[in-house]
Amino acid sequence: MKALPNILTASRLVMALFMFVAFAAAAGAVPYYSDRLEPEAQFALQRWAVYAFVVAALTDFLDGWLARKLNAETVWGAILDPIGDKVLVCGAILGLMSLGPQPMVVLPAGLILFREFTVSALREVTAGKGVSLPVTLLAKWKTTLQLTALGMELIAAAWGAFALPDGTPFRYGFETAAHAMLWLAALVTLITGFQYWEQARKALSN
8 A cells, every 4th residue: 555655656657648649649740640530539539638637637636645644655756756747747738739829828838847847957956966955835836736727728728629618608718717827827836936946046055
């Protein structure tokens, strides 16, 4: 049972890869397959990609909760968890871009990617100098906001794949809520990036 948290974390990586490949296939990027893709198969791939994202996002909560509950926190878990989060977020953003033009999504999504790669590089540099950057509470909420916003954006972009009513106030309201959530996630993401930058600056200047 104590291996379960790490299994869930590893499964997040697998599901993130499946999600990305499914979105790529639906967008026509898989050789010898996508050129023969029927619209219904394309919609099915989009649905399964979104399902994989939702399940993978849920594991982000479950693996940490189980690790604390079972007293099974490990070094491998601490390494894989942030990797799984970043792979899932980046894969979801790339998948979202594959669903067509997303003018309201490009800027906040780009800011999120910029922050994630910048902080990852910052952690590498500080770790090499023996400086640790502890995860803040706001950073934990940041991941939750990112996954919620991206899940909503994926559903909004793949609306037709779920046979949801088109051209209705509900759809426009859902899209507006998704965009607002993504901008909020981007704002919190940038704030946490600044917090890590300040932590690193103060630690390295001592």
